[in-house]
Amino acid sequence: MTGMLSAANEAAALDRLHELNCTDGLPVVVPTEARVARMALASGLDRDLALGEMGPGKGIATVEKVAVAAVMAGCLPDYMPLVVAAVKAVLDPRFDLTEMQATTHCTAPLILVNGPARHDIGPIACGFGALGPGHRANASIGRALRLAMINIGGGRPGESDMALLGHPGKFTYCLGEDEEASPLPPLHVDLGFAPEDSTVTVIGAEAPHSVLFGGDGDDPESAERLLECLAIGLANIVTNNAVLTGGAALVLLNPEHAAVLADAGLDRRRIAERLHGLCAHSPEALARYAAAFAPRRTQSVGHPRSCFADPEDILIAVAGGTGLYSMAVPTWCGGPHRNRAITVPVETGQHCEVPSTGHAEVNL
Amino acid sequence: MRDGIAIARLGIPAVALVTDKFWPQGDFVANSLGMPDAPRVRLPHPVAGTGEANLERIADAIAPAIVEALVH
Numbered sequence: 001m002t003g004m005l006s007a008a009n010e011a012a013a014l015d016r017l018h019e020l021n022c023t024d025g026l027p028v029v030v031p032t033e034a035r036v037a038r039m040a041l042a043s044g045l046d047r048d049l050a051l052g053e054m055g056p057g058k059g060i061a062t063v064e065k066v067a068v069a070a071v072m073a074g075c076l077p078d079y080m081p082l083v084v085a086a087v088k089a090v091l092d093p094r095f096d097l098t099e100m101q102a103t104t105h106c107t108a109p110l111i112l113v114n115g116p117a118r119h120d121i122g123p124i125a126c127g128f129g130a131l132g133p134g135h136r137a138n139a140s141i142g143r144a145l146r147l148a149m150i151n152i153g154g155g156r157p158g159e160s161d162m163a164l165l166g167h168p169g170k171f172t173y174c175l176g177e178d179e180e181a182s183p184l185p186p187l188h189v190d191l192g193f194a195p196e197d198s199t200v201t202v203i204g205a206e207a208p209h210s211v212l213f214g215g216d217g218d219d220p221e222s223a224e225r226l227l228e229c230l231a232i233g234l235a236n237i238v239t240n241n242a243v244l245t246g247g248a249a250l251v252l253l254n255p256e257h258a259a260v261l262a263d264a265g266l267d268r269r270r271i272a273e274r275l276h277g278l279c280a281h282s283p284e285a286l287a288r289y290a291a292a293f294a295p296r297r298t299q300s301v302g303h304p305r306s307c308f309a310d311p312e313d314i315l316i317a318v319a320g321g322t323g324l325y326s327m328a329v330p331t332w333c334g335g336p337h338r339n340r341a342i343t344v345p346v347e348t349g350q351h352c353e354v355p356s357t358g359h360a361e362v363n364l
Numbered sequence: 365m366r367d368g369i370a371i372a373r374l375g376i377p378a379v380a381l382v383t384d385k386f387w388p389q390g391d392f393v394a395n396s397l398g399m400p401d402a403p404r405v406r407l408p409h410p411v412a413g414t415g416e417a418n419l420e421r422i423a424d425a426i427a428p429a430i431v432e433a434l435v436h
Contacts, residue, residue: 057396102389160392292413 247333
C-alpha cells in the first residue's frame with residue numbers, strides 16, 4: 001500500500017504535492033484513495049503487482065503506484081492498459097531507463113501507439129497536431145509516464161535528472177500511428193505483431209525536428225530528394241545519433257510524404273535502408289565537429305560512417321495532418337544497450353469496467 | 365558514482381570523482397544504491413574539455429584526497 005498524505009482540502013493537497021516535488025510543475029489531479037482504487041481496478045491487474053524496479057531511485061513500479069501517476073496526470077481509467085504498457089516498455093532493461101533519467105541529454109520517452117487500442121482507448125490522436133495540445137488521451141498518457149518516472153523512478157531536475165535543458169516532450173510525448181491514412185503496413189505489423197494486436201513503442205527521443213519538403217509529381221527524383229531531406233533532419237552531425245552512433249531514431253512521415261515514397265515503390269524496409277545509407281558522415285567531418293569523441297571512432301579513415309548500426313534501428317511511422325512537414329526524431333542513444341526502442345503489446349483483455357464516479361470520492 | 369559503487373561491491377577499493385555541479389546527483393545515486401557513504405572526491409566543474417594543462421593541475425590538486433579516501 002502506498003503511503004498516504006492528508007490535507008484539509010483539494011487545494012491544500014495540491015500545494016503539498018507541489019512542495020514535495022511530486023508534480024511536473026503543472027496542477028495535478030489529487031490522487032485520493034478512491035481515485036487510485038478506480039484507476040488500478042481499470043487495469044484488471046492486482047494493484048500490488050510489481051511491474052519492475054524503476055531507476056535511478058530504484059522505486060518498485062506496482063500497478064497501484066502507476067495508477068497514482070495516471071490519476072495525477074488526468075487519465076481516464078480506460079487509459080490504464082496503455083499507461084501500464086508504456087511503463088513496462090521503459091522498464092525493459094534494453095531501454096536503459098536508469099541511465100536515461102540521469103543523462104545530461106534532453107531525451108524523453110516518446111510513446112507511439114499502434115493497433116485497435118488507438119480507437120478503443122482514448123481515442124489516441126494520430127492526425128493533425130497529434131503531438132500538440134488538445135488531445136486528452138495523448139496528453140495524459142504521456143504525462144502519466146513522466147509522473148511515474150518522477151515519483152517512482154525518482155527523476156528530478158538537477159538532483160537525479162541531469163538534463164541540461166530538457167525539452168517540452170518531457171511533460172508528455174505520445175501519439176498514435178495513422179494507420180488508416182498510411183500507404184504502409186502499420187509499424188507493429190512490420191515488427192511481427194498481428195493487425196488486431198495493439199502495441200506501445202517507446203523511444204528515448206529528442207524533440208521532433210521539422211522536415212520541410214514539397215513534392216513534385218513531375219519529378220522522378222522526388223522520393224529520393226525527400227529521403228535526403230529526412231536524412232539531414234534525422235542525423236545532422238551534431239546529434240548523438242551522428243556522433244555516438246549505434247542507437248535508434250524515428251521518422252514520422254505525414255501521409256502526403258508517405259505517399260511520395262510508397263508511389264516510388266518503397267516499403268518500410270527500403271525506406272529505412274536508404275536512410276541508413278544517407279545518414280553517414282566522413283571521419284574528417286566528425287573529427288572537426290565531434291573531436292571530443294574521437295576515441296569512440298574506430299572506422300577506417302575516408303569512408304563515411306553510418307549513424308545507425310542497422311536499417312531496423314530507424315523506425316518509420318505515419319502520423320500528422322497531410323502537407324509539407326514530416327518530423328525527424330533523433331535520440332539519446334546512450335546507455336549500455338544504446339537506449340533501444342522497445343515495443344510491447346497492450347493487454348486490453350485484462351481491462352475491467354469500473355463503477356461511475358461517486359460524489360464521496362472528492363472528499364479528502 | 366554508480367561505477368564507483370559497483371567496483372566497491374566487487375571488493376576493489378574505489379573512489380568516485382564527482383564534479384561540483386553533479387555533487388547532489390552523486391548523493392542521490394549513493395543513497396539509492398544503499399551506500400550513502402561511498403567514498404568520493406569533489407572536482408571543479410567543468411573538467412572535460414578544459415585542456416590538458418588544466419587536467420594536470422586538477423589531478424595534482426586532488427591526488428592527495430583520492431589517496432586519503434582509498435586508505436581510510
